[in-house]
Amino acid sequence: MSLTNLFATRTEGMKASEIRELLKLLDQPEIISFAGGIPDPALFPREAFARAMARAVSAEAAGTTLQYAPSEGYLPLRRWIVGYMATLGIACTPENVLITAGSQQALDYLGKLFVDPSDTALVGWPTYLGALGAFNAYQPRYDRLDPAANRGPAEIAADAEAAGGRVKFAYLSADFANPTGVTMDLAEREAVLDMAETLDIAVIEDAAYQALRYSGTAYPPLLAIEIARKGDLEACRTIYCGSFSKTLAPGLRVGWVVAAKPVIGQMVLMKQAADLQTATLNQVVTAEVAEELFDEHVAMLRKVYGARLQAMLASLERHMPKGVSWTRPEGGMFIWVHLPEGEDGAKLLERALATEKVAFVPGNAFFADGSNRNTLRLNFSMSDEATIDAGIQRLARVMDAAGIR
Template sequence: MTTFARRAERVQPSAIREFLALAGDPRITSFAGGYPDPTLFPIDELHKIYDDLLAKENASALQYTASEGLPELRSLVAARLTADGMPCTGDDVLITQGGQQGLDLTAKLFVDPGDVIVTERPTFLGALIAFNPCEPDYRSVRMDDEGMDTDALEEVLRGTDRVKLVYTVPDHQNPTGRTMSLARRQRLVELAEEHDVVVLEDTPYRELRYEGERLPTIKSLDPHGRVVHLGSFSKILAPGLRLGWALATPEVREKLALLKLAADTQNGTLNMRAVAAYLEGFDIEAHIEDMLPTYRHKRDLMLATMEEHFPPGITWTRARGGLFTWATFPPRLDVAAFQRDVLIPRSGVIVVPGAPFFADRPESHHARMSFSGVPDERLVAGVRSMGALLAEALA
């Protein structure tokens, strides 16, 4: 067989992918997925919407449409972004196949092989998967409870002129749950301008905020058009519709749209019509408000149970939103090995071992744990048995 392209070397099975297969097993208690809680999907409203849409006179809902996305949906997304401090019109918005496609398209637009992408340390694994086919080099920048350390970022930017993109999940980050402070957001925009780089702001968890104030997006602080802003309906409506958006300068948006056309022609027309109808006919802000107590409760329950049952020497983040906490174990604990040899066989619990979330210099003594999607009793039982096994392993 003929050889693969060079980029294929950078395309390898990920740890998460294997766990997601396991997660379908009913004997498994999975803290591994990043799945939203399906009981929170507005399925009755969507039922009504699809029922209306699939009437004989609406055949155009099943036809091709514009590759940038359905114009009504672009306008409705623009209105929400405008309300969130990013004044724009539908023309500025590109509809994407979930947030993931925004990552893929942006990397393709800016990153040549050997160019540097800066990420948080740790960062969203799915972003690395999206970026890898562009064959970038990576530099990861340490984080603390204020998000990416912009002093450390500045060092990286001074050390090389090959940086093209700085990738960040500023709100309730995946995997750490951390939120970048306002001062850091402002500094990031200054540094991007000073060093001529693009900031890729990825905000799938922005609206799942359980406490703390709403901070301005990085895009809203950007006078220079250096920020590509991505968002998604996956966590606020439903991931199975695969709809997200990108907001960028007209020049960048146009290029992203052409790359979108090349990649898959367009998003599904029917789903775009449905989400447009949802935004027009229902109150998505109220829907989001209604979801928050459930997730807040889950977060509180998981953190309290960890507090009670995890042995000393383990720390974890307290996310103000999103779906995740990031646990850090004593460096001698290799979480992947512990999970394989002890946690799965003896408790049926899975988490995501932290190493793949590092763009470079991986550390193996962390885990991402999701508090969504597991019923309360199982959540408590799972964390408790994990705690007992950890106590044993660390004794």
């Protein structure tokens, strides 16, 4: 007897994430890991959380914070988000905001909302592998989101139709994307919106890293650009996914979605059916901590992470062989590395762990078709500058031993 015979066909697309499996191997202290994608816990606003939690479990408050709450989310938190979105050029009301268990849950719900099997999702090549994981449960076909490519919307739509569905959305991270660290300029943002209009599809804007800009000039989110075009969020096709995981702390699992009311309304029903609500206490303390110190805390993170980014870029410059190239992000948590053609990031990782005890994520995991094996992702948020330089020197030695020049 095995229940696995009873599993739905959608489970065929659910594979273990290479990153999550990798993270389990990295618990040895002598390893220098650039593999994670996680914030430095030493930078959590711990004392503010401690104060907020003490208030949340006081005799006056606990009857509410430990109790069930509405599926759409805690109103003061939704109000804080409305104020935050306004600073990004996005005018909305609490009815446009759904609180989710991190922005990962928003991606799951958006797959569930839009994708019938064989529908097409346009994604970056590479893209966030957690987005692929979330969408895979709904059995989409993937096509390449690349407004600058030769293939125009007509061809993309025709291919989607030939595959038995239609294009439902484009998914992207416009700022310091995971895994590349690359930011879309204004023309690229406009081009995505133009293409979305032509294809009549939704745009899912994953803004997980947006607040973490360390240099250069910020571009408005796609949703802000679309509101400026159309005058009203209710007329917009962009769905904005935000997260407190990279700015305050990930362990409370609090994120949000901003979109037109019919989209939020349907997602509230979905959330009610899927987990009732995001944990009440987590929303209450997040609202209080955000209210107290969001801006100054993010300013501190920018300074610390920005220095780590510069340290890693400088170290790569000093130690990498000629045939290796990398991105120069202005924010986020990642640098994306290209090895010479024919090299294999996964094999290099095996060698790196075995010989020099340095870790990273092989890049092919971030491609919907598993291609581009000669890439890798480096995280700089978890290590101080000295460790970064030591780790990059280790990586250079691994490359040298592997004959990468």
